[in-house]
Amino acid sequence: MQLRIGYRNYDVIDTPELDLADRGHSAEIHFRDGLILVSPEGPKAHRVEKILHEVMHGFLYDAGINLEDDMEETVVLALTPRFTAFLRDNPIQVRKFIKDLQ
Numbered sequence: 046m047q048l049r050i051g052y053r054n055y056d057v058i059d060t061p062e063l064d065l066a067d068r069g070h071s072a073e074i075h076f077r078d079g080l081i082l083v084s085p086e087g088p089k090a091h092r093v094e095k096i097l098h099e100v101m102h103g104f105l106y107d108a109g110i111n112l113e114d115d116m117e118e119t120v121v122l123a124l125t126p127r128f129t130a131f132l133r134d135n136p137i138q139v140r141k142f143i144k145d146l147q
Contacts, residue, residue: 050104051104053079058082058083060083060085071095072084074100074106076106081099081103094125101120101125105117
């Protein structure tokens, strides 16, 4: 899968849990390499939320917003579940938005 964040394409690559467990998380974004690595473990909805979490980091990076690591993580942790719920709870409107943007 490939996602576009701002001017850049990111390849989303399933990465076994063991590859990321030593760093304490199950997904990560590599801005310079254009990669989002995500553990394929768990329910599909959880995987989507992990990807969206990394997309939020990508939004901040693309916008040139440089926060201290702890603050950035706090912001991303606050926004991701709300954005996920917005997408899930408003499917008709989201599809209309996408159509209107084309």
